[in-house]
Amino acid sequence: MEIMKATPDVQLPSPFTGTGTIKNPATGSIAGEVRWTDPADVSHLAAGLRTAQKEWEARGPKGRAKVLARYAVWLGEHRAEIEKLLIAETGKSAVDAAQEVPLIIMITSYYIKTMEKALAPESRPASLPFLAIKKITVHYRPRPVTGIIAPWNYPVANALMDAIAALAAGSAVLLKPSERTPLTAELLLRGWLDSGAPEVLALAQGAREVSEAVIDNSDFVQFTGSSATGVKVMERAARRLTPVSLELGGKDPMIVLEDADIELAAHAAVWGAMFNAGQTCVSVERVYVLESVYDQFVAAVVRAVEKLRTGAGEGHEFGALIDESQVAVTERHVRDALAAGATALTGGERPAGSGNFYPPTVLVDVDHSMACMTEETFGPTLPIMKVASVDEAIRLANDSEYGLSAAVFSRDVEHAKAVAVQLDCGAVNINDVISNLMCTTAPMGGWKTSGMGVRFGGAEGLRKYCKQEVVVAPRTNLGAGGNYYNNSLKTLNRMNAIMTKLALIGPRRSAK
Numbered sequence: 001m002e003i004m005k006a007t008p009d010v011q012l013p014s015p016f017t018g019t020g021t022i023k024n025p026a027t028g029s030i031a032g033e034v035r036w037t038d039p040a041d042v043s044h045l046a047a048g049l050r051t052a053q054k055e056w057e058a059r060g061p062k063g064r065a066k067v068l069a070r071y072a073v074w075l076g077e078h079r080a081e082i083e084k085l086l087i088a089e090t091g092k093s094a095v096d097a098a099q100e101v102p103l104i105i106m107i108t109s110y111y112i113k114t115m116e117k118a119l120a121p122e123s124r125p126a127s128l129p130f131l132a133i134k135k136i137t138v139h140y141r142p143r144p145v146t147g148i149i150a151p152w153n154y155p156v157a158n159a160l161m162d163a164i165a166a167l168a169a170g171s172a173v174l175l176k177p178s179e180r181t182p183l184t185a186e187l188l189l190r191g192w193l194d195s196g197a198p199e200v201l202a203l204a205q206g207a208r209e210v211s212e213a214v215i216d217n218s219d220f221v222q223f224t225g226s227s228a229t230g231v232k233v234m235e236r237a238a239r240r241l242t243p244v245s246l247e248l249g250g251k252d253p254m255i256v257l258e259d260a261d262i263e264l265a266a267h268a269a270v271w272g273a274m275f276n277a278g279q280t281c282v283s284v285e286r287v288y289v290l291e292s293v294y295d296q297f298v299a300a301v302v303r304a305v306e307k308l309r310t311g312a313g314e315g316h317e318f319g320a321l322i323d324e325s326q327v328a329v330t331e332r333h334v335r336d337a338l339a340a341g342a343t344a345l346t347g348g349e350r351p352a353g354s355g356n357f358y359p360p361t362v363l364v365d366v367d368h369s370m371a372c373m374t375e376e377t378f379g380p381t382l383p384i385m386k387v388a389s390v391d392e393a394i395r396l397a398n399d400s401e402y403g404l405s406a407a408v409f410s411r412d413v414e415h416a417k418a419v420a421v422q423l424d425c426g427a428v429n430i431n432d433v434i435s436n437l438m439c440t441t442a443p444m445g446g447w448k449t450s451g452m453g454v455r456f457g458g459a460e461g462l463r464k465y466c467k468q469e470v471v472v473a474p475r476t477n478l479g480a481g482g483n484y485y486n487n488s489l490k491t492l493n494r495m496n497a498i499m500t501k502l503a504l505i506g507p508r509r510s511a512k
């Protein structure tokens with residue numbers, strides 16, 4: 001029997017056209033309105049940025065640093081206003097909202113201090129004596145338009161962490177915030193312009209269609225979001241061979257060794273797992289504890305979790321999840337784990353009532369057959385597994401498709417460091433969690449499906465927004481043209497024999 005096609009192939013209109021209403025995830029009240037960008041307009045936005053970028057580049061690092069400094073001051077002065085909007089748009093607790101602006105001011109301050117040196121042309125020595133007649137300089141030239149596609153979990157930090165670095169490098173920025181949190185970005189842009197900065201920062205508001213137009217019209221794409229979307233971004237960018245930097249999902253492990261300060265480790269695990277209601281790429285998503293200290297650790301974790309007060313805004317530590325889909329993933333991970341034999345020592349069930357809340361949930365009797373230990377939850381779960389040895393902890397920590405960051409707790413810091421370098425991920429914090437994000441001098445970036453390239457930090461975090469241009473100039477005009485067709489084959493062979501002899505001095509020595 002032929003199956004009738006029930007519905008014709010219709011292209012549904014995008015819900016992100018005209019004006020949209022953003023609701024507070026904690027209360028359902030209206031947080032604000034946004035005007036969605038028509039994807040067809042993105043090329044005009046990019047063209048405007050491309051024009052303005054020329055003057056921005058010409059200001060040089062010193063001139064741009066002044067503008068960034070004024071913006072940092074604006075951010076500091078408007079912190080309360082930004083955090084109020086952040087809470088309304090995301091349902092965060094006040095404690096969580098309080099982290100974003102200070103982090104960005106700290107990062108901006110670091111770039112202001114270091115950008116001139118990081119972007120200065122670099123002289124490179126000649127590799128062989130006969131090349132000493134050449135002066136070799138590497139110039140860092142900004143990519144004209146950087147497209148930044150951001151997630152919703154930290155609307156200030158995840159937008160500006162990258163935008164400030166790209167702007168410092170001399171690029172113009174086309175920022176596409178998450179369609180779930182477009183409002184904070186509008187305020188951040190207003191601040192950029194109010195602080196007297198030129199129009200080298202613009203917003204494209206919308207979802208996938210607008211993202212794709214941003215990718216198509218940028219010279220470099222900085223994407224932060226899930227690993228699945230990261231693949232799509234890279235595929236789209238490949239059409240024009242546009243380079244990408246990807247900051248993706250994580251399933252960060254924590255290892256608690258026998259000699260750890262258990263109270264400290266438990267407190268860190270709870271904060272690392274529950275901060276921002278678990279919606280942090282570098283949150284603690286699973287813990288491996290040596291069996292001799294397991295009971296003590298679990299008891300301390302439960303005590304700390306029970307003290308958390310749930311609700312958005314002030315007076316609470318633990319806020320709402322962004323939307324129903326995020327609650328659904330958390331519910332599935334917990335439900336499946338419980339069905340497979342896990343035990344919830346706290347939470348474990350969605351409370352009745354309104355708002356996208358899910359309680360902080362500590363799970364024990366878990367293993368790697370469960371999604372809560374292998375898939376990114378991005379919600380308030382803290383699964384804890386007992387292990388018999390350090391080697392088992394390392395093996396399980398590395399048994400993941402992700403590799404963003406990790407934590408190791410031990411009073412023997414040297415031993416913890418030895419464990420750290422056996423973990424396959426971009427950063428390891430010892431006796432702490434998430435603190436590598438504050439270390440602005442070091443590169444931050446994930447391994448495996450957690451990312452590609454360096455997100456921010458150090459000179460690498462600025463130079464990624466630049467192309468490298470090598471200028472080779474003569475130190476003297478003596479010998480100019482010595483390698484052209486005016487040489488006879490005999491002279492050429494003689495010259496090559498000398499060059500080869502010189503180049504082989506090192507290898508001959510090393511080969512002995």
Ligand code: NAD
Nearest residue numbers: 150151152177178207211225226229232247248249250281
């Ligand atoms: P997401 O991948 O759903 O969306 C991220 C952005 O991509 C949004 O702006 C969205 O509009 C856009 N987008 C959606 N589909 C697209 C497509 N086909 N092509 C191009 N762009 C598209 O992620 P999310 O739910 O907003 O954020 C949560 C994820 O982000 C988690 O996996 C988390 O771990 C990750 N994250 C990583 C870091 C990090 O530094 N590694 C930081 C924060 C968040």
